[in-house]
Amino acid sequence: xxxxxxxxxxxxxxxxxxxxxxxxxxxxxxxxxxxxxxxxxxxxxxxxxxxxxxxxxxxxxxxxxxxxxxxxxxxxxxxxxxxxxxxxxxxxxxxxxxxxxxxxxxxxxxxxxxxxxxxxxxxxxxxxxxxxxxxxxxxxxxxxxxxxxxxxxxxxxxxxxxxxxxxxxxxxxxxxxxxxxxxxxxxxxxxxxxxxxxxxxxxxxxxxxxxxxxxxxxxxxxxxxxxxxxxxxxxxxxxxxxxxxxxxxxxxxxxxxxxxxxxxxxxxxxxxxxxxxxxxxxxxxxxxxxxxxxxxxxxxxxxxxxxxxxxxxxxxxx
Amino acid sequence: xxxxxxxxxxxxxxxxxxxxxxxxxxxxxxxxxxxxxxxxxxxxxxxxxxxxxxxxxxxxxxxxxxxxxxxxxxxxxxxxxxxxxxxxxxxxxxxxxxxxxxxxxxxxxxxxxxxxxxxxxxxxxxxxxxxxxxxxxxxxxxxxxxxxxxxxxxxxxxxxxxxxxxxxxxxxxxxxxxxxxxxxxxxxxxxxxxxxxxxxxxxxxxxxxxxxxxxxxxxxxxxxxxxxxxxxxxxxxxxxxxxxxxxxxxxxxxxxxxxxxxxxxxxxxxxxxxxxxxxxxxxxxxxxxxxxxxxxxxxxxxxxxxxxxxxxxxxxxxxxxxxxxxxxxxxxxxxxxxxxxxxxxxxxxxxxxxxxxxxxxxxxxxxxxxxxxxxxxxxxxxxxxxxxxxxxxxxxxxxxxxxxxxxxxxxxxxxxxxxxxxxxxxxxxxxxxxxxxxxxxxxxxxxxxxxxxxxxxxxxxxxxxxxxxxxxxxxxxxxxxxxxxxxxxxxxxxxxxxxxxxxxxxxxxxxxxx
Numbered sequence: 150x151x152x153x154x155x156x157x158x159x160x161x162x163x164x165x166x167x168x169x170x171x172x173x174x175x176x177x178x179x180x181x182x183x184x185x186x187x188x189x190x191x192x193x194x195x196x197x198x199x200x201x202x203x204x205x206x207x208x209x210x211x212x213x214x215x216x217x218x219x220x221x222x223x224x225x226x227x228x229x230x231x232x233x234x235x236x237x238x239x240x241x242x243x244x245x246x247x248x249x250x251x252x253x254x255x256x257x258x259x260x261x262x263x264x265x266x267x268x269x270x271x272x273x274x275x276x277x278x279x280x281x282x283x284x285x286x287x288x289x290x291x292x293x294x295x296x297x298x299x300x301x302x303x304x305x306x307x308x309x310x311x312x313x314x315x316x317x318x319x320x321x322x323x324x325x326x327x328x329x330x331x332x333x334x335x336x337x338x339x340x341x342x343x344x345x346x347x348x349x350x351x352x353x354x355x356x357x358x359x360x361x362x363x364x365x366x367x368x369x370x371x372x373x374x375x376x377x378x379x380x381x382x383x384x385x386x387x388x389x390x391x392x393x394x395x396x397x398x399x400x401x402x403x404x405x406x407x408x409x410x411x412x413x414x415x416x417x418x419x420x421x422x423x424x425x426x427x428x429x430x431x432x433x434x435x436x437x438x439x440x441x442x443x444x445x446x447x448x449x450x451x452x453x454x455x456x457x458x459x460x461x462x463x464x465x466x467x
Numbered sequence: 468x469x470x471x472x473x474x475x476x477x478x479x480x481x482x483x484x485x486x487x488x489x490x491x492x493x494x495x496x497x498x499x500x501x502x503x504x505x506x507x508x509x510x511x512x513x514x515x516x517x518x519x520x521x522x523x524x525x526x527x528x529x530x531x532x533x534x535x536x537x538x539x540x541x542x543x544x545x546x547x548x549x550x551x552x553x554x555x556x557x558x559x560x561x562x563x564x565x566x567x568x569x570x571x572x573x574x575x576x577x578x579x580x581x582x583x584x585x586x587x588x589x590x591x592x593x594x595x596x597x598x599x600x601x602x603x604x605x606x607x608x609x610x611x612x613x614x615x616x617x618x619x620x621x622x623x624x625x626x627x628x629x630x631x632x633x634x635x636x637x638x639x640x641x642x643x644x645x646x647x648x649x650x651x652x653x654x655x656x657x658x659x660x661x662x663x664x665x666x667x668x669x670x671x672x673x674x675x676x677x678x679x680x681x682x683x684x685x686x687x688x689x690x691x692x693x694x695x696x697x698x699x700x701x702x703x704x705x706x707x708x709x710x711x712x713x714x715x716x717x718x719x720x721x722x723x724x725x726x727x728x729x730x731x732x733x734x735x736x737x738x739x740x741x742x743x744x745x746x747x748x749x750x751x752x753x754x755x756x757x758x759x760x761x762x763x764x765x766x767x768x769x770x771x772x773x774x775x776x777x778x779x780x781x782x783x784x785x786x787x788x789x790x791x792x793x794x795x796x797x798x799x800x801x802x803x804x805x806x807x808x809x810x811x812x813x814x815x816x817x818x819x820x821x822x823x824x825x826x827x828x829x830x831x832x833x834x835x836x837x838x839x840x841x842x843x844x845x846x847x848x849x850x851x852x853x854x855x856x857x858x859x860x861x862x863x864x865x866x867x868x869x870x871x872x873x874x875x876x877x878x879x880x881x882x883x884x885x886x887x888x889x890x891x892x893x894x895x896x897x898x899x900x901x902x903x904x905x906x907x908x909x910x911x912x913x914x915x916x917x918x919x920x921x922x923x924x925x926x927x928x929x930x931x932x933x934x935x936x937x938x939x940x941x942x943x944x945x946x947x948x949x950x951x952x953x954x955x956x957x958x959x960x961x962x963x964x965x966x967x968x969x970x971x972x973x974x975x976x977x978x979x980x981x
Contacts, residue, residue: 386878386903405913407880407901409873410849415882417899417915422945424915424923426882426897428871441884441895441917449895449920 191277194310194370196355198269201238201454205427205440206404207418209389212350212379217254220265220283223352224302225338227263227287230256232460240452242444248273263287276313296345304336310361330361348379371396434458514554517980522546526970564590586664601636605666616723616762618797619708626794649677673698687713702730704794718767726759727791752803757788760798776814782807789830801830817846836861864888878903883955894919898955908932937976
């Protein structure tokens with residue numbers, strides 16, 4: 150690791166202590182959570198998180214991963230960001246019929262590392278919420294000329310699911326009320342750019358494939374493995390592909406982004422014969438996106454995001 | 468209106484043309500001039516020929532009728548070799564013939580049939596003398612609209628799209644006068660390839676007689692149109708129309724009127740058929756004939772200031788009665804609307820903002836109301852063009868459309884998003900078509916299309932070009948790019964598209980020519 154050891158040791162020790170304390174708190178909460186015995190709990194925990202750019206590219210995002218939302222998809226992509234950046238988005242499915250999803254993430258660059266943390270929450274009309282919080286960093290293991298590199302990243306991810314039990318479960322003796330579970334896991338990612346216009350990626354989310362609760366009241370949280378490739382042509386257009394495996398379901402995602410003469414990037418993508426698209430405006434100190442995605446027949450996800458930079462490095466195109 | 472038969476109209480037209488031809492020729496002959504001795508040089512004589520091969524193989528998922536099963540809307544979309552020859556002499560004689568192989572019957576029969584025999588597809592023999600022109604034509608798009616408001620004669624109309632054959636005579640006086648007569652026969656499309664495509668004797672089928680005359684002066688214009696369509700035993704349609712225009716307040720006021728009925732003797736109420744008693748300022752159209760159409764527009768009204776740019780307004784009125792049937796044109800039936808369009812072109816921006824407000828009523832639906840259409844067009848840095856449009860109509864949900872087009876040496880992309888507030892739920896449509904030039908010959912493209920939140924369509928294509936000599940394109944997907952773009956952008960009531968997965972290989976090869 151090319152971490153500088155000459156300065157900032159005390160800062161790092163305090164940061165590590167803070168992270169350790171946070172991890173301990175999450176683990177304690179996870180262990181102490183008592184799984185209520187009842188029917189009606191969510192069948193699965195949907196751990197995949199889609200940012201607006203990911204949605205606009207139909208999910209073919211992990212080999213690009215060029216904004217702070219990479220912390221949710223491929224932490225190694227954080228090396229494509231820099232300076233200090235703040236990201237927030239909101240996506241809604243089916244005009245409110247589906248989940249409403251909001252995210253917030255922030256990252257900064259220090260000691261040639263990029264650190265980021267972010268949280269997301271999906272809310273459903275029946276009162277079920279699925280929340281996640283991720284914190285991690287990325288590092289360049291190898292740096293070549295003309296922009297080639299090999300980066301790795303990792304993140305700890307805490308998940309929380311909460312739901313309402315409107316009726317008591319008499320056989321299992323569970324009263325009506327609101328219940329919640331916590332779980333902790335980790336993500337890893339790799340990104341390789343052997344040439345400045347080719348990007349390859351491999352990442353996994355929920356590496357321990359943990360779930361919520363236990364026994365017959367277990368709410369599974371599937372591991373997600375992604376790998377993909379992208380062609381980046383002189384910051385003019387990108388073609389990306391991602392293969393994703395989640396809970397035994399294999400999907401391929403194809404994305405296309407094209408930058409116009411004005412700082413507007415048009416995005417389009419397809420997966421499972423559903424199309425996605427959107428646009429991203431790059432205003433230098435900020436970027437804003439508006440995207441849509443087809444979740445099912447006659448069901449649309451639409452969303453928007455804003456990303457603000459402080460000390461944006463020149464290597465990120467504007 | 469007197470009862471006039473179709474044949475009498477044709478005879479009268481021929482006599483009229485002969486008289487005018489004689490008069491004009493006499494006048495021209497009297498003008499002995501040096502121009503006549505300096506006739507068209509012989510070097511204008513020459514000939515040219517050319518040949519093209521076009522082939523399309525399409526593999527569809529259901530694969531019945533392979534390989535000639537593409538949903539062609541045109542008779543000349545798929546596999547064929549076309550050879551053309553043209554010879555002309557001195558600017559007064561022109562001969563053109565185009566032969567082709569391959570013909571598809573669509574529309575006439577419920578099944579899709581392809582015949583690969585060779586036949587004469589198009590052609591003409593035309594001559595001109597002292598400004599007068601005559602032409603025998605075979606299935607060419609010869610009909611003209613003279614930039615009128617109403618498309619009273621159109622090559623894309625229900626009848627003429629059958630691509631008839633016949634005689635076209637055009638007389639032009641040395642002044643601003645124009646007189647044309649066109650006679651055409653429209654036989655069954657399925658028989659056009661018989662006898663190598665030579666025109667069938669005009670014994671059966673539908674016949675068109677079209678007489679147009681007009682005068683155009685700098686400050687005013689006037690025109691007359693007479694047409695009838697029918698077979699030996701009956702008339703299908705008889706149409707007459709008047710058009711005129713004059714300059715007023717820096718603009719042009721154009722007024723056009725036409726009536727149509729199945730037979731000439733069905734017109735009632737005099738030449739115009741207007742019932743003045745039923746007409747009022749509140750309901751002007753009540754006095755107009757139900758078999759008539761009236762359109763008027765005041766164009767060219769505009770003002771310009773150095774600081775603000777240019778402004779303009781275009782008021783107009785359109786009426787088409789609920790029994791006005793126009794098989795040779797594209798005038799709709801059964802509506803009335805008055806509209807005002809305003810536009811502003813800012814001085815220092817490549818932008819155009821327009822607002823069109825209309826009061827529209829449709830007789831078939833017995834409903835109407837206000838309609839408003841707003842458009843913002845911008846050309847941005849690097850030639851990027853963006854357009855935002857919104858449609859609001861009383862009784863309907865609004866429609867919003869935003870589109871972007873960027874075309875440069877490396878890439879081309881056009882994208883549009885459209886939101887139909889369809890009541891209860893919003894239907895969202897999105898299309899993007901993009902292409903990347905890889906070197907000078909290759910081009911990689913793709914498109915994605917979401918239609919009304921319901922179905923997703925996609926396609927990818929690879930194209931290689933060899934200058935003007937050939938183009939080969941391979942594509943795969945579940946719709947044909949290019950078909951959805953215009954409809955998504957311009958038709959507020961676009962229907963859903965059906966698509967099948969298909970792989971296509973298209974080739975167009977230039978065989979040679981001069």
